[in-house]
Amino acid sequence: MNSPFFARKLHKWIALIIGVQALFWMLSGAYMATIDIDFIHGDSLVRNVNQPLETDLADLYAVSTVLKQNPDAVQVNLVSRLGEPYYVVIRPTSAALLDARSGQIISPLQEDLVTALAQHYYAGEGAIVTTELLTDDAEKPSEIQTRPLPLWQVVYDDSFATTLYISPATGALVTRRHTYWRLYDFLWMFHIMDYENRADINNNLLRAAALFGFAFAMSGIWLLFYALKRRKTVASATEFAGT
């Protein structure tokens, strides 16, 4: 077999093995490169996420009192929620939200406060469709990834199907998801070939596929080398005139 033929056959048969995956790689790669990553992160769909604290904080409930009530607190954070100061008490395995002026324990947050927080964070035009407290790990949406439950899920009816996740313990906006993020995540799964957790880039399937992909690309380059050779004039029938 002459070498262009070998190259073409090699390219063709490797394509049988890895061609579809190569298509997934290219399409998902193009999507990821083209679409703005900040948009995917949902930066444009939310506001007030890093709202500064009010400057007038003279008459706060004393931190020392909070600490006495929570001797196992590893961290006490003074934060802003709905423009008001709150304490977030972080314990080794749990957290709580306190009104920083009265010292009253707010957590776990109830639906009306969550709705108010969601509207405070949400920058879109849509209306809330559902507000649900997710507690069952068995029914945990994969888009929350490794974040622990419980979490409030607030779904909007906008064109992005924006979903906000709010912690019932701290009132923090834990994460936000939307259609393009979900597509991104789906394509990312195909890109790294971890169909289970969509996170492990060290899986052997990916390694084997990438190796085939490399061979695929190299055989293509090899073929290209021949394909770009100047075409010679086509032999004519006159050579066979004597037949």
Added chain:
Amino acid sequence: MILFRQLHKWIGLVVGIQVVIWMASGFMMGLLEHDRVQGHHNRSAAHAPSPVAQDRELVEPSVVLSQLPDDAAILRLELLNLLGTSLYKAQFANESQLFDATTGRKFDVTADIARQIAKDDYSGRGQIVAVTSLQAPSMEVRRHTGDVWRIDYDDDDATSLYVSRENGRVLERRNDTWRLFDVFWMLHIMDYQERESFNNWFAIVASLLAAWFAITGVVLFFGSFRKEDFLLLVPGHWGRKLAAIEVYAPHGEIVARLDSHTGGRLYDELAKGDIVLPSNCGGGGTCGLCVVHLAPNTLETPADIRLISAQARREGIRLACQAEVVDGMSVGVSDRALSAELHHAEVLACRPVTPFIREITLLVKDSGLHYHAGSYTHVVIPPHELALSDLELTDEARAAASHCTAPMISQTDAEIRRAYSLANVPEENIAEIVLNVRFMPPPGDAASAMAGAGSSYMWSLQPGDLLDLVGPLGDFQATTSDLDMIFIGGGAGMAPLRSIIRSELLYSGRERRIDFWYGARTKQDLFYVEDLDKLATDFERFRWQAVLSEPLATDEWDEATGLVHAVVHKALLAYNRDLASCEFYVCGPPPMLAATRKMLAESGVPESRVFFDDFGI
């Protein structure tokens, strides 16, 4: 389909290398353990963070906040424990600041504290060799800002931990694995400066092109597979039928008979028979080099229509890479495909051996010509214009051409090829080859007629002239049986017959009986007489007989007279030769060849015993 093929090729030219880089870098990133890349393999098992120390009275947040400028937008104030010290961390949009929670004063993460933070974080075997202060962002802490401490370890992986001077956090755990990974990452996302964002124009353009590239590839993929391809994977020839292919050279000489199977591409089946056609595209149907001559009614594929002129297609020219094998097909292949290579040669000597036959000795450059006795070669005749005076003719040949009054006796605008058999034997010399070239005078009496272009050119050659030739070609050669050999020839047919005879007598090691009948018009048309006489003297099993058809009175010829085929016929009858124990090797001018084959057929000699070369004349 051709549009997709062209798109695939040209996009491939633009992004092909990047696709290779993507695949290679993707593979390497998949290979490098992510734990190691992140430096997590040397990270201390997470121990529960210590509660905020309350052994001393803490100041309230207002004390810290009062030290900040009025316009400082503070997002969060954290009370935490760092190495047993209670601290407030004021978090701003892009920076942070620590305060001692007992004094309310600003707290500086010193080199010693950073060293301790690093020690607590790192579980590897290395020792700290340096603690350096630097300003982020730099390449290894490019996602951070502010002052940082870099703590270098002397482990094998050259670990560096980065501790924020603002807030004491371990920002990054870098090592050589990460550094390697980072190069692949850079190559993968095509952000060669920041190595951070794949939303850059290089990556966008390349990935969009690559997506098109992949789509065109998928289309081509479906076009390039046929169900027969999968039959080829099955061991044996399951699902495929036997197919005989007959392969002939230009001018019709059968050069091979292949036992093939249906379902394959003709190109591949020929290749299995060692007939490798030229190809640049490797079966893509784009280079148009693998042309063959098939039956004119053979299906025309789109590639045929694109690459081959309508005229040539009407005559049966097709691309072998597109044609399917069918049983009983005849395939004409060019001499180039018959493992015939282009050689350069130099003329060593020229001499007329008869009035019309010129012996030309050539030196084949480089590795010589690996031919067998009976081979021929195609001599490349370049475009030329030759006057009668340019030719080194004998008086007789000049007289035969004298009726030509045209200024040029030979003229051609195109390169042509002429076949000539080799008159010598490869065992003696593969570098020097001998051709016998007959001069073809202008036919008839027409004053404007020209002489044969090939023969004119060959008769114009002088020692030192250079010449290109293609070869060796042909399968006219001795069999390896023990049957008697009867050679019948005429004119320049002397060349291959003499070559086979010499090779058989001197070098084959076999003991076959050989008879050689050679026909000529007159005695002066005979050549190599002394050489043949000597062979007849040296070898009892070899006899040769010249037959003259028109002997001159001056020839004083008293031996066989007449047409050579008729004389042979009479002799075979007279001596009652057992024709079943003979093989016949025939070469000479077309009328002589036709008459001889007819005579042999009528004498009951099976076709399989008759070998002829109607080409090397």
